[in-house]
Amino acid sequence: MTKTFWGLVKISPVAVVATFFAANSALAAEVNEQVTTVGQLSQESNNMSQVTSVSQFSDVQPTDWAFQALQSLVERYGCIAGYPNGTYRGNRALTRYEFAAGLNACLDRVNELIATATADLVTKQDLATLQRLQEEFSAELATLRGRVDSLEARTATLEAQQFSTTTKLVGEAIFNVSQAFGDRVAVRDGLTPSAKLESNTTFSDRVRLNLYSSFTGKDQLQIRLNAGNIVSNSTVTGTNQSRLGYDGGSTNAVEIDKINYAFNFSDAIRIKVDASGAELYENVNTFNPDFSSSGRGALSRYGRFSPIYRQGAKGAGLTFTYSPQKSPISFSAAYLASNANNPTPSNGVFDGSNTIFGQLSFKPSQAFNIGFTYARSYQTTPNLFDSTGSAFANNPFGGSRTESNNYGVEATFQPSSKLTVGGWAGYTTADSLTGARRDADFFYWGATLGVKDFGRQGNVLGVIFGQPPKVTGGSVGKEGGTTYHLEGLYKVKVSDNIAVTPGLLVIFNPENNDSNDNVYVGTLRTTFTF
Known part of the structure; x- marks a missing residue:
């Protein structure tokens, strides 16, 4: 009807x-x-x-x-x-x-x-x-x-x-229980260890609060507050090779340790300006997705990524990234100055310690990534690998101003969504610029294995093995022994905001000295994110 x-x-x-x-x-x-x-x-x-x-x-x-x-x-x-x-x-x-x-x-x-x-x-x-x-x-x-x-x-x-219409707060708190073990305190190659390694169990923390602000929706201003009291294990083991990836500080004093601003120059170009706390490993791809984070990745300092990304750390500078859409190739370039804020002679943006960095990345598929990296560094106070190798490798010329050329290759392969295999290798040449002219060659490598959802969804089982930086030749000679780094960890996802990571770090022949006893570091890290 x-x-x-x-x-x-x-x-x-x-x-x-x-x-x-x-x-x-x-x-x-x-x-x-x-x-x-x-x-x-x-x-x-x-x-x-x-x-x-x-x-x-x-x-x-x-x-x-x-x-x-x-x-x-x-x-x-x-x-x-x-x-x-x-x-x-x-x-x-x-x-x-x-x-x-x-x-x-x-x-x-x-x-x-x-x-x-x-x-x-x-x-x-x-x-x-x-x-x-x-x-x-x-x-x-x-x-x-x-x-x-x-x-x-x-x-x-x-x-x-609401706190702000433009700013978000992102926090991270680490509670860490750790103790180093071993027979004798490690000494540099050519010496004989004698002091007994005595260490106590420690309970310490690191807290970070990031303020992320965006004014256009495609830019980001980062201001980070940091406080911690995680003392380096090197104070008792005698080697920086036993350091944790998140140690630093001793009094929990709050400081602003990072300020930067990133924006898109075009759809393919991203520019980041660091006013302080610049770190290459936070500005470019490090090809180690499971372990690069200090709070949720590897427990050790060396296990996070290749030492080439530690060049020019903690200063100011500019990072440029070119990533064309639908292209498997991208390019990053950076200039960082470690003492850019210091106006005294042999400091500042251009006269002091600085690093020129370039990286070509090739990503033919979602499963495979490879990068070719170069960094030229000038250091007035040498620490060539930012405390990730032996003491001799970081300062081979006894404090002389040093210029180095660093070459690296890094890769990540994911045969499945639950398995990641990665690694890196690096070669460095260095020359002293003051005093007697000398030169040195260095080599290092690392390999990683990450198994996701191991035992439970969100968990990660990880194994890291490699050789930290070692002096292999040059007028300064070479180190006689070889250090090997072995790390096992298991990150347990308790909730979306809490992760507990027990692990063990083993340093074989620390300081590239076969006379040294192995050093062990047991760690339990609990990370809260909010």
């Missing part, structure tokens, strides 16, 4: 109701889906656009059964809102709340027509039909209004109490 509705189209009453409220299902769906999400309702509603012709809908065709009814509602009442992408989505399901929201929207439009002296467009039959529908869905309309009112109140509260 059919009847004439608004004197326009003969369709069944069921079709009338379906068409009438489907006409506003786009707006109603947004209300229903977003009504419980604080702060999103107004944004989504603003994205809806009133259409003036049914032809504006890309998914509505003249052959559709409701085409004439939709056309009538558009031309006569202007009572249809579309999605921002120009679609109407007339075939989607309609809930009673969406039905009520559609009714309310059209009632508002009818009232507007009456108020603007265009009531002749609305017949008595129209009003009677709308009145019956309004009565039928009065409960839903009341509930919907209540939910919207509650949403507005919650949004107002959030806006009043």
